[in-house]
């Protein structure tokens with residue numbers, strides 16, 4: 001069984017079916033790119049896989065566990081310890097410093113201070129944010145803000161990372177650097193990465209491309 005199993009997922013909003021029966025199985029260590037037209041349901045699918053949204057029907061299994069059957073606090077714990085989510089629009093807390101933003105999920109899950117600092121140091125190294133730790137998000141470029149968001153998603157050493165168009169609001173050079181960062185994390189940390197992208201070149205940098213159209217899997221291709 002895969003580390004992520006989406007089984008016959010349906011999702012309705014206001015009686016309109018957005019996701020129409022999606023089956024996807026992802027093995028540990030894969031780097032999957034989700035592509036497809038705007039409005040086809042890619043973000044909705046990511047939110048369902050991450051447990052941010054509930055499917056109308058179907059099952060989401062993360063590491064063999066049906067996350068839709070978990071109590072709210074159990075799901076929160078699972079999301080905090082196992083899953084990292086990177087949003088298209090960074091979603092940083094404006095009045096917290098870079099350091100505070102990054103360690104927020106670790107503080108919320110009451111991790112040991114020494115452990116948090118150790119991982120923070122590594123991430124700061126990987127993301128190149130060393131001299132920005134005391135800055136506020138508003139003082140950073142888009143690319144730097146997205147690095148902070150990625151570091152925040154990784155502070156609890158998640159086994160699975162979801163990234164919804166992580167380079168969508170960045171220039172192509174910065175976008176490529178963010179892509180390299182995700183690939184690096186996939187390789188060195190053995191994290192499973194699922195990203196949504198509009199960029200064909202970036203989609204082809206991973207190990208598998210899944211095309212979503214009108215709420216269904218149109219194509220599922222290993223590279």
Ligand SMILES: Nc1ncnc2c1ncn2[C@@H]1O[C@H](COP(=O)(O)OP(=O)(O)O)[C@@H](O)[C@H]1O
Pocket residue numbers: 013014018036037038039040041042043044045
């Ligand atoms: N919370 C919501 N309420 C109602 N409709 C929604 C909601 N979220 C998404 N949709 C609709 O679902 C469809 C798919 O959206 P989305 O998953 O964001 O697509 P994509 O990420 O592929 O662009 C769109 O038609 C969008 O308007």
Ligand SMILES: [Mg+2]
Pocket residue numbers: 042043044164
């Ligand atoms: Mg989207």
